[in-house]
Amino acid sequence: DIQMTQSPSSLSASVGDRVTITCRASQSISSYLNWYQQQPGKAPKFLIYAASSLQSGVPSRFSGSGSGTDFTLTISSLQPEDFATYYCQQSYSIPYTFGQGTKLEIK
Amino acid sequence: EVQLVESGGGLVQPGGSLRLSCVASGFTFNSYWMTWVRQAPGKGLEWVANIKQDGSGKYYVDSVKGRFTISRDNSNNSLYLQMNSLRVEDTAVYYCARALLQYRFDYWGQGTLVTVSS
Numbered sequence: 001d002i003q004m005t006q007s008p009s010s011l012s013a014s015v016g017d018r019v020t021i022t023c024r025a026s027q028s029i030s031s032y033l034n035w036y037q038q039q040p041g042k043a044p045k046f047l048i049y050a051a052s053s054l055q056s057g058v059p060s061r062f063s064g065s066g067s068g069t070d071f072t073l074t075i076s077s078l079q080p081e082d083f084a085t086y087y088c089q090q091s092y093s094i095p096y097t098f099g100q101g102t103k104l105e106i107k
Numbered sequence: 108e109v110q111l112v113e114s115g116g117g118l119v120q121p122g123g124s125l126r127l128s129c130v131a132s133g134f135t136f137n138s139y140w141m142t143w144v145r146q147a148p149g150k151g152l153e154w155v156a157n158i159k160q161d162g163s164g165k166y167y168v169d170s171v172k173g174r175f176t177i178s179r180d181n182s183n184n185s186l187y188l189q190m191n192s193l194r195v196e197d198t199a200v201y202y203c204a205r206a207l208l209q210y211r212f213d214y215w216g217q218g219t220l221v222t223v224s225s
Contacts, residue, residue, distance in 0.1 A: 091210030
């Protein structure tokens with residue numbers, strides 16, 4: 001199985017900050033990488049697919065990059081509604097695996 | 108509007124069985140792969156199983172193979188997860204989700220809680 005490792009596990013930031021979350025795959029997954037946002041007590045929300053393509057309706061302050069084994073999710077200017085947990089997910093091979101999550105908290 | 112509504116969760120003893128359902132609306136159900144993802148309390152997300160549009164392809168994470176069965180009824184826009192031989196470690200919120208190209212989960216239900224405990 002492909003292991004996905006996110007860093008950091010938690011992050012404190014302020015409204016307006018630029019933040020970057022990293023996701024590393026245990027083997028090359030080309031660009032088969034998706035990102036999700038989960039608010040407490042809610043279902044995950046689909047943000048980015050194919051490493052860098054923004055899902056329809058997702059604000060442009062979110063962006064993704066990377067290929068192979070190293071990927072990043074960047075939020076250019078944090079808004080109050082962005083404080084949540086973020087998960088990466090590889091869609092290269094079954095079983096589809098998720099990172100352990102990065103909790104983004106208000107500083 | 109795409110909607111996915113799960114039901115069927117509850118408290119069950121180890122070794123017991125439970126059947127989860129997910130009713131879909133707002134899209135052409137038989138045109139999409141569907142999937143189940145679970146989340147143990149306070150933990151991350153774990154993909155459980157998915158099923159092809161016509162039900163001919165089914166895939167599972169190793170930890171549930173032989174115990175869980177995913178199925179669908181396209182005439183009723185419904186997805187199911189039959190869970191047998193349940194273990195304490197199966198305790199989680201179970202989400203159904205629509206899958207684009209089999210592996211991008213673009214719409215999720217609100218989840219249903221399964222608790223396995225004696």
